[in-house]
Amino acid sequence: MGKLVPQLRFKGFTDPWEQRKLSTCLTESVIPGHSGDQAKKLTVRLWGKGVVEKTTLQNGSSATQYYVRKSGQLMYGKLDFLHAAFGIVPQELDGYESTADSPAFDIADDVDKEFVLQSCLRKELYLYQGSLADGSRKAKRVHSQTFLQMTANFPSLEEQQKITELFRTMDDLIAAHERKLELLRLKKRYYLQQIFSRKLRFRGFTEPWQQRKLGELYEKGRSGGTPNSENRNYYGGNIPFLGISDLNGRYITNTSKHITEMGLINSAAWLVPEGAISLAMYASVGKVGILSQPMATSQAFFNMVFPSTIVRNYIFARLDKAALDSEWNKLVSTGTQSNLNAQKIKEWAAYSPRPSEQRIIGDLFLLIDEMIELQEEYLSLMGRLKENYLHALYC
Structure with missing residues (x-):
């Protein structure tokens, strides 16, 4: 040895x-x-x-x-x-x-x-x-x-102490950024509740908001579909295929599954364009994400294409609040699992301001989401770094 x-x-x-x-x-x-x-x-x-x-x-x-x-x-x-x-x-x-x-x-x-x-x-x-x-x-x-x-x-006690001092410093940094991340999430939740209840408004905006159905705000809305899982020719292609487990954060960048052009044609799935919002109707009901590239989705999602980024960002923030506050619960159909359906989503109503105020609200939550994402990336990086040091400094 x-x-x-x-x-x-x-x-x-x-x-x-x-x-x-x-x-x-x-x-x-x-x-x-x-x-x-x-x-x-x-x-x-x-x-x-x-x-x-x-x-x-x-x-x-x-x-x-x-x-x-x-x-x-x-x-x-x-x-x-x-x-x-x-x-x-x-x-x-x-x-x-x-x-x-x-x-x-x-x-x-x-x-x-x-x-x-x-x-x-x-x-x-x-x-x-x-x-x-x-x-x-x-x-x-x-x-x-x-x-x-x-x-x-x-090793010697002195070397042990050097190693633990390094990890103690790393753990303190991780803990500080975990607290910062939690504060950002709490701040986001506070602003979502205060702004969409109209208790808090940006200076200069006083006009009343109008209640609009979601189906009136998007240009195209449709659920997805799933190619026959028994046909191997339908899977393993170049088209990202969104599943519930892929929803993690504001933007959806990657999917665990891909389908082929043949699978897309021979199913109810369609190629949802980049920038669309996908809303989960099954399992994690109400969870939303923005597609960072064209994707197909399963029937578990209702996909919405909006006329502008301003409207999209505003509606995304409003849907985010609906998910956080479990607003969809009163609309779900109960059974083996609680589900939404396309018609209920289209009929769902919320108050909306003029586009100029929508833009500021959407930009605020875009900024907060980007700050949250940066903290999550930092914590992920620190976790990997700590794991690498654990491997390299120990034998």
Whole structure:
């Protein structure tokens, strides 16, 4: 076996890493606490999202034994081990309790707590455990003894601290931008509700709004269609084919499926032009997106082509509000799943101002959506960067 050396290192560190069993740096803590009906409970969130207070509507069972957890201890969820349910008990939850299904471990002084946590959150560790877990496929448990026999690689304590300092800085940046993204979404929701209720208007506009049916505002509106899925000649072509899962954000840029010209001709599908709005009638009812290129859609969408970008952007914002406030719920037909239909969409009415005010409103929400998209792209980039560093700085 060669020397354990990561791909990327901080300047000044050259010594090889050491492979150790987790039992050499972790000791299980078993401090009996209260019964389930009296314990102040905590839980471990999935995907390394930390240890948090557990809130339940009902008290636990008086027959269930809970165990006291201390701040700084490492915890994991036995049933969610394969979903990276790991975390460090924060100071504010010191003395809270969990059952034996969420064990806790004291961490030795010769290792960095956050380094141990990041080691556990690497797929090489938590996914490896799958073959060793006890129980059925849906209820695998990774017991403490099994966990402690696992191995991880450790550099010197100084190098561990350098690595965790980098990830702490990255996590702080990610958290700050997550807060900024949440504030932008809240601001958008506030403006949607205030502007479309006409409680808030731009300076200089005082004329009353007119109620218009949606069918009066677009030039062309029609649902899509789906080519026969059993005919392979209809799929795998160059025409993007929109599905519900492709709706994510203001603009629809890519689709998971494509169809052929033959599939388009031999179905109710049609080539919806770039810039049209597609509105989901099934599943995620009311969800909307703007096509960034010509696409075909399934019958789950009602597609609308508008006479101008001004009208399109204004209506998109209004439909966005309708989706956020679940306005479509009172119009859906119930059955196996709740659906809209084309006629109900055409008849749906909303208040609209003159084009000059429509333009300003549409531009405002376009700007907010672009700011939200930038934040989402930044967070996605930081997530990938962190993943790359986890791979390169660890071995």
